[in-house]
């Protein structure tokens with residue numbers, strides 16, 4: 001089963017996708033995590049991506065697509081995977097569909113985590129205090145919301161049109177949200 005997770009900053013994508021992959025026992029590919037690793041390791045990709053990430057901007061599509069294409073070569077991901085934080089733009093979504101068409105493994109479901117903005121900002125400020133991520137300061141947070149609205153939210157219509165979008169209410173406790181996600185995924189598995 002191939003799943004994409006879409007949600008604004010602070011919507012719990014990371015936490016929920018980890019829980020879902022433990023439940024489904026499939027691979028997990030988080031472009032944010034891979035980019036943070038590349039940055040920490042000081043690889044050429046990490047160096048190119050660092051400035052965009054620290055400013056809360058999207059890393060250019062070609063860099064992200066190359067990184068994902070390399071990972072998709074691994075059978076582990078083709079057997080089943082959750083894509084977390086990818087795709088983030090329509091161009092990424094279209095190229096991703098082309099890659100998957102070549103592999104003969106189309107996406108099964110796009111999960112959108114939806115929550116109100118005040119709740120999301122408060123969660124992110126808490127995370128900033130706990131984890132000290134450099135892109136979790138108030139100015140960058142505001143910018144990341146804007147990037148989401150402008151560049152990522154068009155994906156929702158793209159996947160809705162394909163008939164694979166499931167909207168998940170991301171308000172409430174992590175357990176409540178996870179129950180909703182499981183229900184949506186099980187429904188899709190049966191179709």
Ligand code: AMP
Pocket residue numbers: 009031032033035052053054056057058059060061064084085086087088089092135144
């Ligand atoms: P995340 O952990 O998914 O919130 O990603 C953290 C940062 O990594 C983002 O603010 C972007 O700068 C970068 N990033 C992660 N995934 C992507 C992507 N699919 N396309 C472009 N930039 C990305």
